[in-house]
Amino acid sequence: MRTRRREREGPHGSEGQPSLLRLYRACLHNAEDLCHEASLLFRAQRFPRAFALAFTALEEIAKAHAVADFYTGVLSESELQDAFRKHRMKTAYLDRVVSISTGSAEATVEYDPRAAESSVNLRMRALYVEYGIDHAPAMPAEAIGRDLAKSTMDRAEVELHEMWVQEEYYGHQIGTKGLWK
Secondary structure, rough: OOEHHHHHHOOOOOOOOOOHHHHHHHHHHHHHHHHOOOOOHHHOOOOOHHHHHHHHHHHHHHHHHHHHHHHOOOOOOOHHHHHHHHHHHHHHOOOOOOOEEEOOOOOOOEEEEHHHHHHHHHHHHHHHHHHHHHOOHHHHHHHHOHHHHHHHHHHHHHHHHHHHHHHHHOOOOHHHHHHHH
C-alpha cells in the first residue's frame, strides 16, 4: 500500500527508523497539550480559540499519522514535508479524504488536499475577523460557537485516544496500514 507520489519517487530509505517513532510520539504528545489548552479556553467560554486549538490538535494527530505512513513506506518524503507545512495536506489526512484503488498488485492510497478547503477556512474564521457585505465585520464568535468547539474538541480527544490505543495496547501497525489492513 503506497501513495502514487511514493510510487513515483521510489524508496526513501527511512522506513523503520527509530527517530520517526520519536517524531510520531512527539506529535501525539503535542496534540495532547493542545487538547488540554483548548479545554481551558472552552471553560473560559472562548469558543473560537478553543476550536482553533482543538483543530490544531487534530492537525498534529494528522501529522503523526503521516509520520507513521512515512515510517511504514506508504508516504513519500515530499508528502511528509507537505504534512508538516501545508494545512490542506494535514486536513486531508485528518478528514481521511482518501481513495484506495486496488487495480494493481498493491493498493494505492491518495489523500486529496483540495477537499479540505472548507475545514481550513473554518479554522481561519476562528482566528481572524472577516468582512461581509459593505465590509461589515464578521467576528470569529459569529462563525464558531460552543457546539462546534465542543464537537471538535471531542473529535480530537477520540482521534488521539484511538492513535494511542492502536499503537500501545493492541500493538497494531501504525498509520494507514493499521487502519485499512
